[in-house]
Amino acid sequence: MAELLVVIGAGGFGRETADVVEAINRSAPQPQWLLQGVVDDSPSATNLARLTARGIAHLGSVDDLIAGDERPQYVVGIGSPRIRRILADKLDAAGFNAATLVHPDASVGSQCTLGEGTIILAGARVTTNVHLGRHVHLNPNVTVGHDTVLEDFVSMNPASSVSGDCLVQTGALIGVGAVVLNQLTLGPRALVGGSACVVTNVAAEAVVKGVPAR
Ligand SMILES: CC(C)(COP(=O)(O)OP(=O)(O)OC[C@H]1O[C@@H](n2cnc3c(N)ncnc32)[C@H](O)[C@@H]1OP(=O)(O)O)[C@@H](O)C(=O)NCCC(=O)NCCS
Incomplete structure (x- = not known):
């Protein structure tokens, strides 16, 4: 039912x-x-x-x-x-439970975990051994590379990409079309501007933009 x-x-x-x-x-x-x-x-x-x-x-x-x-x-x-x-x-x-929703036109690879409340829109690509926390949002055409962790309440805006082996900490937001290179950490509540290319770790609550992102 x-x-x-x-x-x-x-x-x-x-x-x-x-x-x-x-x-x-x-x-x-x-x-x-x-x-x-x-x-x-x-x-x-x-x-x-x-x-x-x-x-x-x-x-x-x-x-x-x-x-x-x-x-x-x-x-x-x-x-x-x-x-x-x-x-x-x-x-x-108040006693409610969150659902987890994945659009049938998104893909989630092997050995991935998705937390409750997470929503994945059409066209998103989650590859292998990726862990998404609670209430993560993946907008259309996002990619999340192998072995990456997105902690609770992370948002990836449309067409943004996080490469392999990254750690995106709680509440960080990655703007539309932005790219995060591999093996980087974005601190809690970091904000990456649209179309940025992140090439170094980003501190907690920092706002970075541009190419390379600063
Ligand atoms: C980076 C960002 C957080 C900055 O927001 P803000 O602090 O309000 O910035 P402002 O609009 O006041 O602009 C400040 C300066 O940064 C520049 N700027 C703003 N966003 C930029 C971006 N993404 N890349 C490069 N420069 C940017 C502006 O041109 C302005 O430059 P200036 O001082 O030379 O005139 C925001 O612009 C952004 O990109 N957010 C993500 C948006 C997104 O993903 N939208 C999709 C929703 S689904």
Whole structure:
């Protein structure tokens, strides 16, 4: 029987996550998820209209969800690692469990592990012996090379690449189209700008951009 699921966040990543759910259901013999709707404390009018146009309900705020009797599984479809962490901690404390979603057009290689709450969008390539923590986001066409670890709440924006043997620590964000060369460490909450090429380790909370990234 399909399991109940809610997506937190009516923005772009939240609605892309709804696409993952629909694609998983289409690809399975029986639908795996029953998407109850999207939870968002303050969706914009534009995003509400976008949800309505595709027939997805706005279920109210996170507090509304917590106040209810049901405990559907959840994923946080919000790009900011910081906000994602706050919401995941709040929902976990209220007795919710996070789902893990992988688009059928993504690939995950041998000896990989995926933490709960992790969402992998279409076209992402995760190779061998890669470990993704909890609530990691891989956007379309991301690549994660062999033997790399992405810790909890890491975000890789579209078409970014992390090479082999890297360690990306908790809450780091890698911007659109950026490249991280092999055997490097990005510290907790590091931020790599779009199109950067990272050639040295990046300190915790540092922002780097450009080629080579500084
Ligand atoms: C690097 C980044 C974090 C900087 O943000 P910011 O501090 O707000 O930067 P600003 O927009 O104020 O720009 C500051 C300077 O950096 C430059 N800059 C901004 N982003 C840059 C980037 N990715 N690469 C090179 N230079 C960049 C700006 O041109 C500006 O230069 P100037 O001082 O000579 O005019 C941000 O621009 C970025 O790339 N974020 C990732 C975005 C992303 O992945 N989007 C996809 C979402 S799915």
